[in-house]
Amino acid sequence: MRQLTFSGEEILETINMVRTEQLDIRTVTVGISLLDCVSDSCDRLCRNVYAKVERTARDLRRVSAEISQEFGLPIINNRIAVTPISLIAGRSDRQDLLRIAATLDRAAHAVNVDFIGGFSAQVEKGMTAADASLLAAIPEALAATRRVCASVNVGSTRAGLNMDAIAEMGRIIKRTGELTGAESSIGCAKLVVFCNAVEDNPFMAGAFHGPSEAECAVNVGVSGPGVVLRAIKAAGDVDFGTLASIVRRTAFKITRAGELVGRTAAARLGLPFGIVDLSLAPTPAEGDSVARILEEIGLDSVGAHGSTAALALLNDAVKKGGAMASSHVGGLSGAFIPLSEDAGMIEAAEKGFVTIDKLEAMTAVCSVGLDMIAVPGDTPAETIAAIIADEAAIGMINKKTTAVRLIPAVGKGIGDWVDFGGLLGRAPVIPVNRRSSGRLIARGGRIPSPLQALIN
Protein backbone atom coordinates (compact mmCIF):
# COMPACT_ATOMS: atom_id res chain seq x y z
CA MET A 1 0.00 0.00 0.00
CA ARG A 2 1.23 3.44 -0.86
CA GLN A 3 1.84 5.45 2.31
CA LEU A 4 3.54 8.54 0.97
CA THR A 5 0.80 11.14 0.97
CA PHE A 6 2.81 14.09 -0.28
CA SER A 7 4.33 14.68 -3.67
CA GLY A 8 8.03 15.32 -4.04
CA GLU A 9 7.17 18.83 -5.29
CA GLU A 10 5.30 19.61 -2.08
CA ILE A 11 8.07 18.33 0.13
CA LEU A 12 10.72 20.23 -1.77
CA GLU A 13 8.61 23.38 -1.73
CA THR A 14 8.60 23.33 2.08
CA ILE A 15 12.31 22.57 2.26
CA ASN A 16 13.14 25.35 -0.20
CA MET A 17 11.02 27.85 1.69
CA VAL A 18 13.28 27.30 4.69
CA ARG A 19 16.58 26.83 2.90
CA THR A 20 16.50 29.58 0.33
CA GLU A 21 13.58 31.86 1.14
CA GLN A 22 14.20 32.40 4.86
CA LEU A 23 10.87 31.00 6.02
CA ASP A 24 10.96 30.81 9.77
CA ILE A 25 8.90 31.22 12.87
CA ARG A 26 9.90 34.67 13.97
CA THR A 27 8.91 34.29 17.58
CA VAL A 28 7.32 31.98 20.09
CA THR A 29 6.20 34.30 22.84
CA VAL A 30 4.89 33.09 26.17
CA GLY A 31 2.46 35.52 27.74
CA ILE A 32 2.45 35.40 31.53
CA SER A 33 0.02 37.15 33.85
CA LEU A 34 1.74 38.74 36.83
CA LEU A 35 -1.49 39.87 38.49
CA ASP A 36 -1.04 37.27 41.23
CA CYS A 37 2.44 38.60 42.04
CA VAL A 38 1.09 41.77 43.63
CA SER A 39 2.38 42.54 47.09
CA ASP A 40 2.63 45.52 49.40
CA SER A 41 6.35 44.90 49.63
CA CYS A 42 8.53 45.56 46.60
CA ASP A 43 10.90 42.81 47.71
CA ARG A 44 8.15 40.24 47.73
CA LEU A 45 6.72 41.54 44.47
CA CYS A 46 10.10 41.10 42.77
CA ARG A 47 10.54 37.62 44.22
CA ASN A 48 7.07 36.63 43.01
CA VAL A 49 7.68 38.02 39.53
CA TYR A 50 11.01 36.27 39.16
CA ALA A 51 9.64 32.96 40.42
CA LYS A 52 6.59 33.02 38.17
CA VAL A 53 8.48 33.91 34.99
CA GLU A 54 11.14 31.33 35.72
CA ARG A 55 8.61 28.62 36.56
CA THR A 56 6.40 29.23 33.53
CA ALA A 57 9.05 29.69 30.85
CA ARG A 58 11.91 27.52 32.03
CA ASP A 59 11.33 24.90 29.31
CA LEU A 60 10.65 27.37 26.51
CA ARG A 61 14.08 27.28 24.89
CA ARG A 62 14.36 23.51 25.07
CA VAL A 63 10.88 22.92 23.62
CA SER A 64 11.47 25.47 20.84
CA ALA A 65 14.73 23.83 19.87
CA GLU A 66 13.07 20.41 19.75
CA ILE A 67 10.18 21.58 17.63
CA SER A 68 12.46 23.51 15.33
CA GLN A 69 14.47 20.36 14.65
CA GLU A 70 11.50 18.05 14.29
CA PHE A 71 9.73 20.25 11.73
CA GLY A 72 12.90 21.45 10.05
CA LEU A 73 11.67 24.99 10.59
CA PRO A 74 13.87 27.54 12.38
CA ILE A 75 12.40 29.34 15.37
CA ILE A 76 14.35 32.57 15.55
CA ASN A 77 13.27 34.09 18.83
CA ASN A 78 11.82 32.98 22.12
CA ARG A 79 10.27 35.74 24.14
CA ILE A 80 8.18 36.54 27.14
CA ALA A 81 5.37 39.04 27.50
CA VAL A 82 4.07 39.97 30.93
CA THR A 83 1.18 41.93 32.40
CA PRO A 84 1.77 45.68 32.01
CA ILE A 85 3.92 46.43 35.02
CA SER A 86 1.95 49.57 35.91
CA LEU A 87 -0.97 47.27 36.78
CA ILE A 88 1.01 45.38 39.41
CA ALA A 89 3.16 48.26 40.60
CA GLY A 90 0.68 49.42 43.25
CA ARG A 91 2.32 52.13 45.32
CA SER A 92 5.78 51.51 43.90
CA ASP A 93 7.79 54.65 43.24
CA ARG A 94 10.32 55.21 40.49
CA GLN A 95 13.10 53.45 42.39
CA ASP A 96 10.90 50.41 43.01
CA LEU A 97 10.05 50.29 39.33
CA LEU A 98 13.73 50.24 38.43
CA ARG A 99 14.09 47.23 40.71
CA ILE A 100 11.15 45.51 39.01
CA ALA A 101 12.79 46.18 35.61
CA ALA A 102 16.04 44.68 36.87
CA THR A 103 14.08 41.65 38.12
CA LEU A 104 12.46 41.14 34.71
CA ASP A 105 15.91 41.36 33.12
CA ARG A 106 17.27 38.71 35.47
CA ALA A 107 14.28 36.44 34.91
CA ALA A 108 14.67 36.73 31.12
CA HIS A 109 18.34 35.91 31.50
CA ALA A 110 17.54 32.91 33.70
CA VAL A 111 15.29 31.34 31.06
CA ASN A 112 17.60 32.47 28.26
CA VAL A 113 15.24 34.65 26.20
CA ASP A 114 16.53 37.76 24.48
CA PHE A 115 13.59 40.07 25.24
CA ILE A 116 10.87 40.35 27.86
CA GLY A 117 8.08 42.80 27.08
CA GLY A 118 5.62 44.44 29.42
CA PHE A 119 7.36 47.30 31.17
CA SER A 120 4.24 49.04 30.05
CA ALA A 121 1.39 51.35 30.90
CA GLN A 122 -1.91 52.15 29.26
CA VAL A 123 -2.55 55.84 29.64
CA GLU A 124 -4.83 56.70 26.71
CA LYS A 125 -7.40 58.29 28.98
CA GLY A 126 -5.27 59.39 31.89
CA MET A 127 -2.45 58.45 34.20
CA THR A 128 -2.56 56.80 37.62
CA ALA A 129 0.23 57.40 40.12
CA ALA A 130 1.67 53.99 39.16
CA ASP A 131 1.54 54.88 35.45
CA ALA A 132 3.38 58.14 36.14
CA SER A 133 6.06 56.33 38.15
CA LEU A 134 6.50 53.78 35.41
CA LEU A 135 6.86 56.42 32.71
CA ALA A 136 9.40 58.27 34.84
CA ALA A 137 11.41 55.07 35.22
CA ILE A 138 11.48 54.11 31.52
CA PRO A 139 14.69 55.88 30.38
CA GLU A 140 16.81 54.52 33.22
CA ALA A 141 15.15 51.10 33.13
CA LEU A 142 15.99 50.72 29.44
CA ALA A 143 19.51 51.99 29.93
CA ALA A 144 20.19 49.70 32.88
CA THR A 145 18.76 46.49 31.40
CA ARG A 146 19.46 44.58 28.21
CA ARG A 147 16.34 42.48 27.73
CA VAL A 148 13.47 44.57 29.03
CA CYS A 149 11.13 46.19 26.50
CA ALA A 150 8.76 49.02 27.32
CA SER A 151 5.57 50.20 25.67
CA VAL A 152 3.06 52.91 26.43
CA ASN A 153 -0.41 53.16 24.94
CA VAL A 154 -1.25 56.84 24.50
CA GLY A 155 -4.44 56.72 22.50
CA SER A 156 -7.37 54.63 21.34
CA THR A 157 -10.42 54.99 19.16
CA ARG A 158 -12.62 54.73 22.25
CA ALA A 159 -10.69 57.15 24.47
CA GLY A 160 -9.06 59.60 22.07
CA LEU A 161 -5.48 60.79 22.40
CA ASN A 162 -3.86 61.68 25.69
CA MET A 163 -1.79 64.62 24.49
CA ASP A 164 -0.17 65.14 27.89
CA ALA A 165 1.14 61.58 27.74
CA ILE A 166 2.24 62.09 24.13
CA ALA A 167 4.20 65.21 25.13
CA GLU A 168 5.77 63.24 27.96
CA MET A 169 6.72 60.39 25.62
CA GLY A 170 8.56 62.86 23.39
CA ARG A 171 10.74 63.77 26.37
CA ILE A 172 11.10 60.13 27.50
CA ILE A 173 12.28 59.02 24.06
CA LYS A 174 14.84 61.85 24.01
CA ARG A 175 16.07 60.98 27.48
CA THR A 176 16.28 57.26 26.65
CA GLY A 177 18.30 58.09 23.55
CA GLU A 178 20.68 60.23 25.59
CA LEU A 179 21.19 57.62 28.32
CA THR A 180 22.07 54.98 25.73
CA GLY A 181 23.90 57.38 23.40
CA ALA A 182 27.11 55.39 23.59
CA GLU A 183 25.32 52.41 22.00
CA SER A 184 23.58 54.15 19.08
CA SER A 185 20.72 55.12 21.44
CA ILE A 186 19.62 51.47 21.50
CA GLY A 187 17.29 52.11 24.45
CA CYS A 188 14.86 53.69 22.00
CA ALA A 189 14.73 50.44 19.99
CA LYS A 190 13.19 48.83 23.09
CA LEU A 191 10.45 51.45 23.51
CA VAL A 192 7.18 51.58 21.56
CA VAL A 193 4.43 54.18 21.77
CA PHE A 194 1.07 52.76 20.73
CA CYS A 195 -2.40 53.81 19.78
CA ASN A 196 -4.96 50.98 20.05
CA ALA A 197 -2.34 48.57 21.45
CA VAL A 198 -3.26 44.88 21.25
CA GLU A 199 -3.01 42.58 24.24
CA ASP A 200 -1.70 39.45 22.54
CA ASN A 201 1.02 40.81 20.27
CA PRO A 202 3.95 38.37 20.22
CA PHE A 203 6.38 40.78 18.53
CA MET A 204 8.88 42.93 20.38
CA ALA A 205 9.35 45.57 21.49
CA GLY A 206 5.61 46.09 21.89
CA ALA A 207 4.57 42.74 23.37
CA PHE A 208 2.73 42.63 26.68
CA HIS A 209 0.25 40.21 28.21
CA GLY A 210 -2.91 42.27 28.47
CA PRO A 211 -5.24 42.24 31.48
CA SER A 212 -7.97 40.49 29.46
CA GLU A 213 -5.69 37.53 28.78
CA ALA A 214 -5.69 34.21 30.63
CA GLU A 215 -3.06 33.13 33.15
CA CYS A 216 -0.65 32.16 30.36
CA ALA A 217 -0.70 31.83 26.59
CA VAL A 218 1.65 30.74 23.84
CA ASN A 219 1.51 33.18 20.93
CA VAL A 220 3.36 32.77 17.68
CA GLY A 221 4.57 35.26 15.10
CA VAL A 222 5.38 33.93 11.64
CA SER A 223 7.68 35.41 9.04
CA GLY A 224 8.01 34.87 5.34
CA PRO A 225 8.53 37.96 3.16
CA GLY A 226 11.09 35.90 1.21
CA VAL A 227 8.52 33.22 0.44
CA VAL A 228 5.98 35.76 -0.79
CA LEU A 229 8.64 37.51 -2.86
CA ARG A 230 9.70 34.29 -4.57
CA ALA A 231 6.08 33.33 -5.31
CA ILE A 232 5.18 36.63 -6.98
CA LYS A 233 8.50 36.78 -8.84
CA ALA A 234 7.79 33.37 -10.31
CA ALA A 235 4.38 34.56 -11.48
CA GLY A 236 5.73 37.50 -13.52
CA ASP A 237 3.50 40.35 -14.76
CA VAL A 238 0.11 39.00 -13.73
CA ASP A 239 -2.87 41.25 -12.95
CA PHE A 240 -3.79 42.28 -9.42
CA GLY A 241 -6.44 39.62 -8.89
CA THR A 242 -3.93 36.90 -9.70
CA LEU A 243 -1.26 38.61 -7.61
CA ALA A 244 -3.55 38.80 -4.58
CA SER A 245 -4.42 35.15 -5.02
CA ILE A 246 -0.74 34.13 -5.04
CA VAL A 247 -0.03 36.11 -1.88
CA ARG A 248 -3.14 34.66 -0.24
CA ARG A 249 -2.14 31.08 -0.97
CA THR A 250 1.40 31.64 0.23
CA ALA A 251 0.20 33.32 3.44
CA PHE A 252 -2.09 30.36 4.04
CA LYS A 253 0.82 27.91 4.00
CA ILE A 254 3.02 30.08 6.19
CA THR A 255 0.27 30.55 8.73
CA ARG A 256 -0.55 26.86 8.88
CA ALA A 257 3.08 26.17 9.71
CA GLY A 258 2.90 28.86 12.43
CA GLU A 259 -0.25 27.41 13.91
CA LEU A 260 1.26 23.93 14.02
CA VAL A 261 4.35 25.22 15.80
CA GLY A 262 2.23 27.24 18.25
CA ARG A 263 -0.05 24.35 19.13
CA THR A 264 2.79 21.90 19.48
CA ALA A 265 4.79 24.30 21.66
CA ALA A 266 1.75 24.99 23.82
CA ALA A 267 1.04 21.28 24.28
CA ARG A 268 4.63 20.50 25.22
CA LEU A 269 4.88 23.44 27.60
CA GLY A 270 1.55 22.49 29.17
CA LEU A 271 0.18 25.98 28.47
CA PRO A 272 -2.84 27.09 26.44
CA PHE A 273 -2.31 28.14 22.83
CA GLY A 274 -3.18 31.78 22.19
CA ILE A 275 -2.92 33.16 18.68
CA VAL A 276 -0.94 33.26 15.46
CA ASP A 277 0.12 36.74 14.41
CA LEU A 278 0.00 36.93 10.62
CA SER A 279 2.46 39.77 10.28
CA LEU A 280 4.96 39.56 7.45
CA ALA A 281 8.03 40.43 9.51
CA PRO A 282 11.18 41.29 7.57
CA THR A 283 14.78 40.89 8.71
CA PRO A 284 17.88 42.70 7.49
CA ALA A 285 18.81 39.56 5.48
CA GLU A 286 18.68 40.20 1.73
CA GLY A 287 15.55 38.62 0.26
CA ASP A 288 13.66 38.72 3.57
CA SER A 289 12.30 42.17 2.85
CA VAL A 290 8.79 43.62 2.60
CA ALA A 291 10.21 46.53 0.56
CA ARG A 292 11.43 44.08 -2.10
CA ILE A 293 7.90 42.67 -2.40
CA LEU A 294 6.53 46.14 -3.05
CA GLU A 295 9.25 46.69 -5.63
CA GLU A 296 8.43 43.36 -7.29
CA ILE A 297 4.79 44.46 -7.48
CA GLY A 298 6.06 47.18 -9.77
CA LEU A 299 7.96 50.00 -8.09
CA ASP A 300 11.40 51.22 -8.99
CA SER A 301 11.99 51.68 -5.29
CA VAL A 302 9.86 51.54 -2.20
CA GLY A 303 8.76 55.10 -1.47
CA ALA A 304 7.75 55.77 -5.08
CA HIS A 305 4.14 56.79 -5.71
CA GLY A 306 2.11 53.62 -5.61
CA SER A 307 3.89 52.27 -2.52
CA THR A 308 0.80 52.73 -0.36
CA ALA A 309 -1.46 50.97 -2.87
CA ALA A 310 0.97 48.06 -3.26
CA LEU A 311 1.26 47.72 0.51
CA ALA A 312 -2.51 47.82 0.93
CA LEU A 313 -2.89 44.94 -1.52
CA LEU A 314 -0.12 42.93 0.13
CA ASN A 315 -1.41 43.48 3.64
CA ASP A 316 -4.98 42.58 2.78
CA ALA A 317 -4.04 39.45 0.84
CA VAL A 318 -1.83 38.23 3.70
CA LYS A 319 -4.74 38.66 6.13
CA LYS A 320 -7.21 36.87 3.87
CA GLY A 321 -4.92 33.89 3.39
CA GLY A 322 -3.85 33.78 7.00
CA ALA A 323 -7.32 34.14 8.46
CA MET A 324 -8.43 30.99 6.63
CA ALA A 325 -5.43 29.07 7.94
CA SER A 326 -5.83 29.59 11.66
CA SER A 327 -8.66 29.40 14.15
CA HIS A 328 -7.14 32.10 16.31
CA VAL A 329 -5.54 35.00 14.54
CA GLY A 330 -4.47 37.91 16.70
CA GLY A 331 -1.69 40.26 17.58
CA LEU A 332 -0.86 42.89 15.00
CA SER A 333 -1.41 40.74 11.91
CA GLY A 334 -0.27 42.89 9.02
CA ALA A 335 2.89 43.65 7.10
CA PHE A 336 5.63 45.37 9.10
CA ILE A 337 7.70 48.12 7.53
CA PRO A 338 10.46 48.70 10.07
CA LEU A 339 13.16 50.75 8.45
CA SER A 340 16.32 49.39 10.04
CA GLU A 341 15.18 45.75 9.90
CA ASP A 342 14.46 45.57 6.16
CA ALA A 343 17.25 45.57 3.56
CA GLY A 344 15.07 47.18 0.88
CA MET A 345 13.90 49.92 3.23
CA ILE A 346 17.45 50.65 4.34
CA GLU A 347 18.59 51.02 0.75
CA ALA A 348 15.66 53.28 -0.18
CA ALA A 349 16.22 55.46 2.89
CA GLU A 350 19.92 55.75 2.17
CA LYS A 351 19.21 56.98 -1.36
CA GLY A 352 16.48 59.32 -0.15
CA PHE A 353 13.74 57.46 -2.05
CA VAL A 354 11.61 56.88 1.03
CA THR A 355 10.86 59.70 3.47
CA ILE A 356 9.28 59.77 6.89
CA ASP A 357 6.17 61.35 5.33
CA LYS A 358 5.73 58.49 2.86
CA LEU A 359 6.31 55.96 5.62
CA GLU A 360 3.59 57.66 7.66
CA ALA A 361 1.17 57.36 4.75
CA MET A 362 2.03 53.69 4.34
CA THR A 363 1.27 52.99 7.98
CA ALA A 364 -2.35 53.94 7.33
CA VAL A 365 -2.79 50.68 5.42
CA CYS A 366 -0.60 48.21 7.26
CA SER A 367 0.57 47.33 10.70
CA VAL A 368 2.14 48.90 12.51
CA GLY A 369 3.69 52.30 12.32
CA LEU A 370 6.82 54.39 12.12
CA ASP A 371 9.10 51.62 13.21
CA MET A 372 12.84 51.68 13.87
CA ILE A 373 13.44 55.01 12.21
CA ALA A 374 16.59 56.90 13.14
CA VAL A 375 16.17 60.68 13.23
CA PRO A 376 18.73 63.39 13.99
CA GLY A 377 19.84 63.50 17.62
CA ASP A 378 18.95 67.18 17.89
CA THR A 379 15.30 66.62 16.97
CA PRO A 380 13.30 68.48 19.64
CA ALA A 381 11.12 66.45 22.05
CA GLU A 382 8.07 68.41 20.80
CA THR A 383 8.73 67.26 17.23
CA ILE A 384 8.98 63.64 18.36
CA ALA A 385 5.75 64.09 20.31
CA ALA A 386 4.09 65.58 17.24
CA ILE A 387 5.20 62.62 15.10
CA ILE A 388 3.63 60.35 17.72
CA ALA A 389 0.46 62.43 17.67
CA ASP A 390 0.17 62.16 13.87
CA GLU A 391 0.68 58.42 13.94
CA ALA A 392 -1.73 57.94 16.85
CA ALA A 393 -4.33 60.03 15.03
CA ILE A 394 -4.14 57.65 12.06
CA GLY A 395 -4.72 54.73 14.42
CA MET A 396 -7.52 56.43 16.34
CA ILE A 397 -9.51 57.46 13.27
CA ASN A 398 -8.99 54.21 11.36
CA LYS A 399 -9.65 51.94 14.37
CA LYS A 400 -6.29 50.24 13.92
CA THR A 401 -3.10 49.79 15.88
CA THR A 402 -0.36 52.26 15.13
CA ALA A 403 2.97 52.59 16.82
CA VAL A 404 6.05 54.76 16.89
CA ARG A 405 9.55 53.52 17.56
CA LEU A 406 11.88 56.40 16.76
CA ILE A 407 15.55 56.60 17.52
CA PRO A 408 16.84 60.15 18.00
CA ALA A 409 20.47 59.13 17.56
CA VAL A 410 22.57 61.19 19.92
CA GLY A 411 25.35 63.14 18.22
CA LYS A 412 24.26 62.03 14.76
CA GLY A 413 22.85 63.95 11.83
CA ILE A 414 21.26 63.22 8.46
CA GLY A 415 23.22 60.60 6.53
CA ASP A 416 25.02 59.19 9.57
CA TRP A 417 24.28 55.59 10.44
CA VAL A 418 23.10 53.81 13.55
CA ASP A 419 23.93 50.14 13.88
CA PHE A 420 22.26 47.88 16.46
CA GLY A 421 23.46 44.58 15.09
CA GLY A 422 21.41 41.42 14.72
CA LEU A 423 17.70 41.56 13.99
CA LEU A 424 17.41 45.23 14.95
CA GLY A 425 19.63 46.03 11.98
CA ARG A 426 21.12 49.34 10.91
CA ALA A 427 19.68 52.51 9.44
CA PRO A 428 20.68 55.87 8.04
CA VAL A 429 19.49 58.90 9.97
CA ILE A 430 16.71 60.46 7.88
CA PRO A 431 15.40 64.01 8.03
CA VAL A 432 12.27 65.19 9.84
CA ASN A 433 10.39 68.41 9.17
CA ARG A 434 12.31 71.19 10.98
CA ARG A 435 9.36 73.50 11.50
CA SER A 436 8.25 73.61 15.13
CA SER A 437 5.19 71.83 16.49
CA GLY A 438 5.85 73.31 19.92
CA ARG A 439 2.55 75.20 20.35
CA LEU A 440 0.47 72.16 19.42
CA ILE A 441 2.23 69.98 21.97
CA ALA A 442 2.14 72.70 24.68
CA ARG A 443 -1.66 72.90 24.60
CA GLY A 444 -2.10 69.84 26.78
CA GLY A 445 -5.24 67.87 27.54
CA ARG A 446 -6.86 65.23 25.40
CA ILE A 447 -7.91 65.07 21.78
CA PRO A 448 -11.51 63.84 22.10
CA SER A 449 -12.42 60.40 20.88
CA PRO A 450 -13.81 60.52 17.35
CA LEU A 451 -17.33 59.83 16.17
CA GLN A 452 -16.11 56.33 15.29
CA ALA A 453 -16.06 55.63 19.04
CA LEU A 454 -19.82 56.06 19.34
CA ILE A 455 -20.83 52.71 17.98
CA ASN A 456 -23.34 51.56 20.58
Add this chain to the structure above:
Amino acid sequence: MPKKPPKKTALPCAPQMGGRAIITIIGSDRVGIIAGIAGVLAEANVNILDISQSVIREFFTMIMMVDLAGSAISFHELSGRLAGKGAELAVRVEIQREEIFKAMHRV
Protein backbone atom coordinates in the same frame (compact mmCIF):
# COMPACT_ATOMS: atom_id res chain seq x y z
CA MET B 1 -17.65 19.28 41.45
CA PRO B 2 -15.92 16.67 39.26
CA LYS B 3 -13.36 18.10 36.92
CA LYS B 4 -14.40 18.03 33.28
CA PRO B 5 -12.02 16.14 31.01
CA PRO B 6 -10.33 18.43 28.51
CA LYS B 7 -12.21 18.73 25.24
CA LYS B 8 -10.78 16.86 22.31
CA THR B 9 -9.35 19.01 19.61
CA ALA B 10 -9.03 18.04 15.99
CA LEU B 11 -6.61 20.86 15.35
CA PRO B 12 -3.11 19.89 14.31
CA CYS B 13 -0.38 19.32 16.87
CA ALA B 14 2.59 16.96 16.76
CA PRO B 15 3.15 14.23 19.36
CA GLN B 16 6.21 14.23 21.59
CA MET B 17 7.03 10.60 20.80
CA GLY B 18 6.24 8.32 17.88
CA GLY B 19 4.41 9.55 14.82
CA ARG B 20 5.63 9.51 11.27
CA ALA B 21 8.36 11.46 9.59
CA ILE B 22 9.59 12.19 6.11
CA ILE B 23 13.23 11.78 5.20
CA THR B 24 14.44 13.70 2.15
CA ILE B 25 17.74 12.85 0.52
CA ILE B 26 18.99 15.28 -2.09
CA GLY B 27 22.19 14.95 -4.09
CA SER B 28 23.71 13.04 -6.93
CA ASP B 29 22.86 9.38 -7.33
CA ARG B 30 25.44 6.77 -6.37
CA VAL B 31 25.72 3.24 -5.07
CA GLY B 32 24.81 2.68 -1.45
CA ILE B 33 22.67 5.69 -0.58
CA ILE B 34 19.52 3.75 0.25
CA ALA B 35 21.56 1.01 1.92
CA GLY B 36 23.42 3.55 4.05
CA ILE B 37 20.33 5.44 5.18
CA ALA B 38 18.33 2.24 5.67
CA GLY B 39 21.16 0.92 7.82
CA VAL B 40 20.91 3.90 10.17
CA LEU B 41 17.13 3.45 10.36
CA ALA B 42 17.33 -0.30 11.00
CA GLU B 43 19.83 0.25 13.77
CA ALA B 44 17.44 2.71 15.39
CA ASN B 45 14.50 0.32 14.89
CA VAL B 46 12.70 2.80 12.63
CA ASN B 47 10.41 1.18 10.08
CA ILE B 48 10.41 2.43 6.46
CA LEU B 49 6.83 2.68 5.22
CA ASP B 50 7.43 3.91 1.70
CA ILE B 51 10.23 5.08 -0.58
CA SER B 52 10.03 7.06 -3.79
CA GLN B 53 12.74 8.55 -5.93
CA SER B 54 12.67 11.00 -8.79
CA VAL B 55 14.39 13.94 -10.39
CA ILE B 56 12.72 17.12 -9.18
CA ARG B 57 13.95 20.53 -10.29
CA GLU B 58 17.18 18.93 -11.52
CA PHE B 59 17.91 17.35 -8.16
CA PHE B 60 17.98 13.65 -7.62
CA THR B 61 15.59 13.25 -4.74
CA MET B 62 14.70 10.31 -2.59
CA ILE B 63 11.83 10.56 -0.18
CA MET B 64 11.08 8.07 2.58
CA MET B 65 8.12 7.90 4.88
CA VAL B 66 9.12 6.29 8.18
CA ASP B 67 7.33 5.24 11.35
CA LEU B 68 8.96 6.50 14.55
CA ALA B 69 6.71 4.46 16.87
CA GLY B 70 9.31 1.79 17.61
CA SER B 71 12.32 4.09 17.52
CA ALA B 72 14.99 3.13 20.01
CA ILE B 73 16.50 6.61 20.02
CA SER B 74 15.27 10.20 20.29
CA PHE B 75 14.38 12.32 17.28
CA HIS B 76 17.40 14.49 18.00
CA GLU B 77 19.73 11.53 18.01
CA LEU B 78 18.21 10.05 14.85
CA SER B 79 18.48 13.38 13.07
CA GLY B 80 22.15 13.62 14.01
CA ARG B 81 22.94 10.10 12.83
CA LEU B 82 21.18 10.66 9.51
CA ALA B 83 23.03 13.92 8.93
CA GLY B 84 26.30 12.15 9.72
CA LYS B 85 25.55 9.36 7.26
CA GLY B 86 24.51 11.95 4.67
CA ALA B 87 27.84 13.73 5.01
CA GLU B 88 29.60 10.40 4.54
CA LEU B 89 27.61 9.75 1.35
CA ALA B 90 27.92 13.34 0.10
CA VAL B 91 24.14 13.89 0.03
CA ARG B 92 21.88 16.14 2.07
CA VAL B 93 19.56 14.29 4.40
CA GLU B 94 16.69 15.93 6.27
CA ILE B 95 14.15 14.37 8.58
CA GLN B 96 10.98 16.24 9.42
CA ARG B 97 7.80 15.22 11.13
CA GLU B 98 5.00 14.58 8.68
CA GLU B 99 2.72 17.15 10.37
CA ILE B 100 4.58 20.10 8.89
CA PHE B 101 3.75 18.92 5.35
CA LYS B 102 0.18 18.12 6.31
CA ALA B 103 -0.22 21.59 7.74
CA MET B 104 1.21 23.36 4.73
CA HIS B 105 -0.14 21.30 1.88
CA ARG B 106 -3.40 19.74 3.01
CA VAL B 107 -6.55 21.60 3.95
